[in-house]
Amino acid sequence: MIELALPWALLLLPLPALMRLLPAYKESRDSVKVPFFDQLVALSEQRPEEGARILRRDRVQKILVAFTWLCLVLAATKPQWIGAPIEQQKSGRDLMVAVDLSGSMEARDFALPDGTTLNRLEAVKIVLDELASQRASDRLGLIVFGAAAYLQTPFTDEHEVWQQLLGETEIGMAGPSTVFGDAIGLAIKLFRESNADNRVLIMLTDGNDTGSTVPPVDAAKVAAANNIRIYTIAIGDPTTVGEDALDTQTIERVSELTRGRSFQALDQAQMREAYATIASMEPELYESVSFRPHQSLHWVPVAVAVIAFICYHLFMAAWTWHQGRLRRAA
Known part of the structure; x- marks a missing residue:
């Protein structure tokens, strides 16, 4: 059309x-009228020729x-x-994953079906790879935190890039401690810069907060005000004591304030079950764009x-x- x-x-x-209605442009010039024109032509032995003419x-x-x-x-x-008209499907949800890289993630307490043991971070990477493959409609982001929280991958539709950058993470690269609240704060900042209305944060940690600028519960209240749901997955041993002990009360409170849910994952099967539950609560969401x-x-x-x-x-x-x-x- x-x-x-x-x-x-x-x-x-x-x-x-309309321009033809305007008067024609005319220009007048002085001239000499000769009464003996014919005699003048005869004496000069020249024939009269046409002067200026209008080309039509x-x-x-x-x-x-x-x-x-x-x-x-x-x-x-x-x-x-x-x-x-062409209709395209685009990502309808921004899903941020925050991974704890503190030293306690090195504990080898995750067993594969063949009996091979993995440390906690290796187990997390395997399950997160499966998550990325199953969430084709979501834009994924990645935050790593330890003594500080860092953005590893901004929100992207390129899940292969996200998986590659996840694979490059190492235990201790963000510091030895766990700033749980600061990781939530960084996620809030990133969500504010995105245009998605549906915002989900999945946090994996095996310890308690050890000195965040903003306490986790306060950060969760701000997240709730920004329409961010937080799902927490505690992957440590609940019986652990000391700095690496799980603060299950705080973890559950963070999820409760943001209308999310908390999970306990003592092995890879429980971790997969946690992701499956999150997937059922957060079904794939598409937005149709027609142009x-x-x-x-x-x-x-x-x-x-x-x-x-x-x-x-x-x-x-x-x-x-x-x-x-x-x-x-x-």
């Missing part, structure tokens, strides 16, 4: 006709000028071809006018050359 972006430009079509356009030229004006006006209306492609055609009438102009002058040049040959032959 062809559509004119500036249809009001068609009002320019009658402009040449033939019918073809008039048609060509009108046609050229029509093409220029059509080009000014910016015609464009409107294609059929119609536009292709500008303003160059078409201009090209037609130029081609018509060139063809006319080529024809007249050939005609003049042909008539000249006929006169010379006569």
